[in-house]
Amino acid sequence: xxxxxxxxxxxxxxxxxxxxxxxxxxxxxxxxxxxxxxxxxxxxxxxxxxxxxxxxxxxxxxxxxxxxxxxxxxxxxxxxxxxxxxxxxxxxxxxxxxxxxxxxxxxxxxxxxxxxxxxxxxxxxxxxxxxxxxxxxxxxxxxxxxxxxxxxxxxxxxxxxxxxxxxxxxxxxxxxxxxxxxxxxxxxxxxxxxxxxxxxxxxxxxxxxxxxxxxxxxxxxxxxxxxxxxxxxxxxxxxxxxxxxxxxxxxxxxxxxxxxxxxxxxxxxxxxxxxxxxxxxxxxxxxxxxxxxxxxx
Amino acid sequence: xxxxxxxxxxxxxxxxxxxxxxxxxxxxxxxxxxxxxxxxxxxxxxxxxxxxxxxxxxxxxxxxxxxxxxxxxxxxxxxxxxxxxxxxxxxxxxxxxxxxxxxxxxxxxxxxxxxxxxxxxxxxxxxxxxxxxxxxxxxxxxxxxxxxxxxxxxxxxxxxxxxxxxxxxxxxxxxxxxxxxxxxxxxxxxxxxxxxxxxxxxxxxxxxxxxxxxxxxxxxxxxxxxxxxxxxxxxxxxxxxxxxxxxxxxxxxxxxxxxxxxxxxxxxxxxxxxxxxxxxxxxxxxxxxxxxxxxxx
Numbered sequence: 001x002x003x004x005x006x007x008x009x010x011x012x013x014x015x016x017x018x019x020x021x022x023x024x025x026x027x028x029x030x031x032x033x034x035x036x037x038x039x040x041x042x043x044x045x046x047x048x049x050x051x052x053x054x055x056x057x058x059x060x061x062x063x064x065x066x067x068x069x070x071x072x073x074x075x076x077x078x079x080x081x082x083x084x085x086x087x088x089x090x091x092x093x094x095x096x097x098x099x100x101x102x103x104x105x106x107x108x109x110x111x112x113x114x115x116x117x118x119x120x121x122x123x124x125x126x127x128x129x130x131x132x133x134x135x136x137x138x139x140x141x142x143x144x145x146x147x148x149x150x151x152x153x154x155x156x157x158x159x160x161x162x163x164x165x166x167x168x169x170x171x172x173x174x175x176x177x178x179x180x181x182x183x184x185x186x187x188x189x190x191x192x193x194x195x196x197x198x199x200x201x202x203x204x205x206x207x208x209x210x211x212x213x214x215x216x217x218x219x220x221x222x223x224x225x226x227x228x229x230x231x232x233x234x235x236x237x238x239x240x241x242x243x244x245x246x247x248x249x250x251x252x253x254x255x256x257x258x259x260x261x262x263x264x265x266x267x268x269x270x271x272x273x274x275x276x277x278x279x280x281x282x283x284x285x286x287x288x289x290x291x292x293x294x295x296x297x
Numbered sequence: 298x299x300x301x302x303x304x305x306x307x308x309x310x311x312x313x314x315x316x317x318x319x320x321x322x323x324x325x326x327x328x329x330x331x332x333x334x335x336x337x338x339x340x341x342x343x344x345x346x347x348x349x350x351x352x353x354x355x356x357x358x359x360x361x362x363x364x365x366x367x368x369x370x371x372x373x374x375x376x377x378x379x380x381x382x383x384x385x386x387x388x389x390x391x392x393x394x395x396x397x398x399x400x401x402x403x404x405x406x407x408x409x410x411x412x413x414x415x416x417x418x419x420x421x422x423x424x425x426x427x428x429x430x431x432x433x434x435x436x437x438x439x440x441x442x443x444x445x446x447x448x449x450x451x452x453x454x455x456x457x458x459x460x461x462x463x464x465x466x467x468x469x470x471x472x473x474x475x476x477x478x479x480x481x482x483x484x485x486x487x488x489x490x491x492x493x494x495x496x497x498x499x500x501x502x503x504x505x506x507x508x509x510x511x512x513x514x515x516x517x518x519x520x521x522x523x524x525x526x527x528x529x530x531x532x533x534x535x536x537x538x539x540x541x542x543x544x545x546x547x548x549x550x551x552x553x554x555x556x557x558x559x560x561x562x563x564x565x566x567x568x569x570x571x572x573x574x575x576x577x578x579x580x581x582x583x584x585x586x587x588x589x590x591x592x593x594x
Contacts, residue, residue: 048571168549169558170555231565238539238566239539239559242536242540252465252466258466258467259571262568265532265568267567267568268528268566268567269566269567270565270566271564272564273345273354273356274345
């Protein structure tokens with residue numbers, strides 16, 4: 001089997017596994033699947049869960065596309081060859097409760113037909129209200145997974161996430177970060193191509209158990225003020241995804257399936273002019289939306 | 298008086314005039330002003346109206362800034378000189394009712410200290426539900442104003458607006474368009490510098506009477522379905538402003554006053570996965586979000 005077919009198969013299985021896990025965690029709603037084909041080659045399976053017990057809106061996308069890259073993209077990537085294959089699994093979950101964080105994960109593989117390849121990915125957590133112990137749990141899960149593959153990964157990818165998941169115009173991180181990596185291959189790490197695929201899959205399998213720990217306050221009471229704050233934090237999430245997120249920009253520019261790309265946006269979001277935090281919890285959360293915090297300590 | 302001081306004074310007066318007009322039209326709320334200074338030179342007056350009878354959230358910004366342009370901007374503009382002055386008035390209004398359109402206007406002047414200058418601006422209407430007669434009224438107002446200055450302006454600037462106020466990734470215009478122009482000076486038009494300022498001010502004075510005509514259905518009953526549709530159309534407005542709008546991008550990249558730049562975003566917006574229109578009015582509106590419609594006929 002060609003390596004790219006193996007990646008495709010493994011990522012499809014990963015999507016299945018995560019959807020099964022999330023349906024169990026939600027306890028009420030099921031995923032609805034839309035399969036789609038890409039004009040230039042390949043396609044995907046977009047799976048959306050809505051109006052669940054835990055999840056208001058969530059998407060788990062799988063795609064495997066191939067074809068010819070437009071010049072704007074080969075220039076941006078700094079590559080010569082333009083025949084590509086790309087596959088990945090992308091997740092964004094928006095829970096009902098402001099006491100449960102938004103979460104995002106993406107693992108992806110990219111190759112050109114001249115043999116160039118790389119893996120990319122990331123997982124980050126966006127609590128509406130930051131709870132230190134839960135942020136610590138999350139980073140511990142990621143570190144454990146990273147350490148099993150390469151002891152250098154966690155520290156390096158944690159800094160990368162702080163820099164990537166950042167609303168520059170607000171001088172604010174999106175949440176408590178996580179890990180982010182791109183263009184990872186055997187030249188840029190201690191791992192072989194096959195081991196990098198294993199790392200991607202391990203990260204994918206960390207997703208459900210790591211998120212389950214974050215849902216401990218799913219049934220806590222919610223005040224109207226907490227709901228209002230959640231909608232504003234979702235507004236910041238929209239800002240990040242539309243202004244900075246590379247995957248979103250790539251999708252919009254290459255005319256991908258819009259509904260799959262923008263499934264990352266919440267059902268509802270708010271912007272309030274010149275809002276100043278009205279509670280200690282809001283204030284403390286804002287103060288922790290900074291780069292460089294060691295959540296493990 | 299130097300020309301740039303004249304522009305600044307006239308634009309300040311224009312902001313005053315429009316705010317007075319809008320308070321009268323609203324009938325309940327008043328503008329609140331935040332004055333701000335820019336670190337590199339100049340500043341502005343952001344005026345926000347909220348929770349009015351007609352308007353849910355509206356901003357009328359005036360700014361006059363000067364200083365040194367970063368290289369990224371001089372490169373993007375294709376200019377050598379980097380000492381600049383820029384002044385403008387920017388407006389976005391989000392009404393309560395889905396039966397009243399969102400409206401945007403901007404008039405601006407830019408000069409470099411080597412004598413290079415240009416005017417830019419635009420005004421466009423985003424009805425949640427398109428009403429042909431109201432779109433016609435709006436375009437007639439704009440054509441009347443344009444024709445009084447240069448008979449070529451309306452046709453040229455109408456096409457420019459169709460192309461500019463366009464959500465490429467949705468293949469959808471933002472609304473029924475209007476006019477848009479940029480880098481207008483005596484070389485690119487039949488008008489002198491002074492006459493171009495007059496044109497900008499005429500356009501500014503067209504704003505209130507043109508919008509008043511659009512508010513005829515402000516007290517019509519609103520169904521929950523119409524409200525839901527309004528929130529989704531606002532979502533598209535957010536997409537345009539964060540993904541494409543040049544003024545917003547310029548502001549975010551040059552670290553302008555964020556709350557003034559993002560006052561254009563609505564209080565609330567929604568995204569519903571793969572939404573299909575559920576009424577004739579929704580469907581007909583979508584069908585008219587196309588370039589090249591002659592609203593005057």
